Amino acid sequence: AALSEFEKKLLLAAIAALLVSGSFLVTASYLNGTIEKPNYGGSYTEGLVGQPRYINPALTAGGDVDSDITRIIYSGLLRFDSSQTLVTDLAEQMPEISADQKQYTIKLREGLVWHDGVPITADDVVFTIRVIQNAAYQSPLRFVWAKVDVRKSDDRTIVFTLKEPSAPFLPNLTQGILPKHIWESIEPVKVPLSKYNLQPIGSGPFMLKTLRQSEDGEILSLTLTAFDRYAGGRPYLDQVELKFYSTYDDLISAYHSKDIQGLGYVPFDKKIYVEKSSQINLYNVNLPQYQALFLNRAKAPILSERAVRQALAESVNRDQIVSEAYLEAAQPSYGPIPPGYLGYNGAIQHAYLYDIEAAKKLLDDAGYKLAEGSTTRQKNGQALEFTIVTNNSPLNVKSAQLLKEQWEAIGFKINLNILTIGELEQNFLQPREYETLLSTENVGADPDPYAFWHSSQRANPGLNLAGFASREADQLILEARSNSDPSYRQSRYQRFQELVSADIPAVFMVNSLFVYGVSTKIHGIELRNIVNPSERFLDISRWYTKTKRVFK
Structure with missing residues (x-):
């Protein structure tokens, strides 16, 4: 018998239900049997404050837009990954180090080419280092390579020879390499004026496509495209665009108007304008x-008393400095090697915990008393007084003001001398004419403290700003820098930090954080420790916006 209208509808509904449930089963089976992976395609646009001048690894030393762009366009023999581990870049494998640790032999990968298709050879590496070493080029990196001999043993092999063993040398092999065929015919005096500083030919993950300028010559943006033959593999993103702004207010406005997806740096005082957005990830690096x-101590005799130095260390409210000066973009600091870097000794942070009453007792026991009606302690007519000298950066000024408040609360008299960087350098830093100096030090890719804490570096141009001198510390520093074994160096650095902590040549305040803002649509970013802001691009070839599903 023929189906009734009701039965037909019922049958159609049943078939539809089977199809729907079947499609759900197929979809569920597909999802369960596959995983999501990055795929090629998509783009990223970042805003930066400043103007490019020298997109050239021999002329940049970090900390500006030139360094940012150079990091993306050029490659080194080695590079750091997101965990600050050295890995190969143009090199085929990690260098072979001689038994006396003075010679480093490194081989290039096969088939490497520049962005213009010309093969990369050992001649390019030798040329780059010799350009940096040549005083006529005025490279800011000259001192890094001053005592290194470089030669090639064949077209793919380079040999670096040091005068003395130096464990901190290895990170220098991240130096960006220049194409000899582009630069060798340009006289040193003409290098700063060369068009190739703004039309670079490199070997990094992205290559220059277009440069857009305003009518008055200001560079508005650079568009970079993926380099298919990059040594580390073709980047996932097809394109990276960098846009340039005059101020951070302009940068923030560009983000809110969706002209950019990322902010090359988020200043501490601008963080509030972007942190509430659900469409941005803020990385505190x-x-x-x-x-x-x-x-x-040579200029302030009261600081020769250890009890006074300890009282200073125990009465610093680092949390207040982090919150009020750095607006949370920092962490309390207790020693000369930051957390996350080779040799860090976490035990020293417990040596001088914030304890106002303990600090007061130290001063009382040392004979520094508060007279009736006075707010400044004295001993034998000597006031507990000194001057803090610092530059006029907002961070240092605010930090100095907080230190003055904190220490005057326990009986010190603190004077502040705020100067321009030029005045500070010429009149105080070079001749060491300060009682105390509030400053920051960046220890670099390797934690070697020689330049900052070895006794030979007490006079200008050395950077031992506290005049710290310890035979044992000197020996530990020299031992650590002459041996490339990480565990050996770790033990020396940990003991070195114990000596610094015991002597209190400086009161450590905070470790700075770099705040980087990127759209939540950009994936694959892994940032923990970096040496300078340009290193946020270390793994840019692995960033992605597109995905695909592949079977498990």
Whole structure:
């Protein structure tokens, strides 16, 4: 018998239900049997404050837009990954180090080419280092390579020879390499004027496509495209665009108007304008940089008393400095090697915990008393007084003001001398004419403290700003820098930090954080520790916006 209308509708509904449930089963089975992976395609646009001048790895030293762009366009023999581990870039494998640790032999990968298709050879590497070493080029990196001999043993093999063993040398092999065929015919005096500083040919993950300028010559943006033959593999993103702004207010406005997806740097005082957005990820990234008050005992006799130095260390409210000066973009600091870097000794942070009453007792026991009606302690007519010298950066000024409040609350008299960087450098830093100096130090890619804490570096141009001198510390520093074994260096650095902590040549305040803002649509970003802001691009070839599903 023929189906009734009701039965037909019932049958159609049943078939539809089977189809729907079947499609759900197929979809569920597909999802369960596959995983999501990055795919090629998409783009990223970042805003930066400043103007490019020298997109050239021999002329940049970090900390500006030139360094940012250079990091993306050029490659080194080695590079750091997101965990600050050295890995190969143009090199085929990690260098072979001689038994006396003076010679580093490194081989290039096969088939490497520049963005213009010309093969990369050992000649390019030798040329780059010799350009940097040549005083006529005025490279800011010259001192890094001053005592290194470089030669090629064949077209793919380079040999670096040091005068003395130096464990901190290895990170230098991240130096960006220049194409010899582009630069060799340009006289040193003409290098700063060369068009190739703004039309670079590199070997990094992205290559220059277009440069857009305003009518008056201001660079508005650079468009970079993925380099298919990059040594680390073709980047996932097809394109990266960098847009340039005059101020951070302009940068923030560009983000809110959706002209950019990322902010190359989010200043502490601008963080509030972007942090509430659900469409941005803010990365607080560790830098190997600390702020400290360096104590010059030669100029302030009261600081020769350990009890006074300890009272200063125990009465610093670091949390207040983090919150009120750095607006949370920092962490408390207790020593000369920051957390996350080789040799860090976490035990020293417990040596001088914030304890106002303990600090007061130290001063009382040392004979520094408060007279009736006075707010400044004295001993034998000597006031507990000194001057803090610092530059006029907002961070240092605010930190100095907080230190003055904190220490005057326990009986010190603190004077502040705020100067321009030029005045500070010429009149105080070079001749060491300060009682105390509030400053920051960036220890770099390797934690070697030689430049900052070895006794030979006490006079200008050395950076031992506290005049710290310890035979044992000197020996530990030299031992650590002459041996490339990480565990050996770790033990020396940990003991070195114990000596610094015991002597209190400086009062350590905070470790700075670099705040980086990127759209939630950009994936694959892994940032923990970087040496300078340009290193946020270390793994840019692995960033992605597109995905695909592949079977498990």
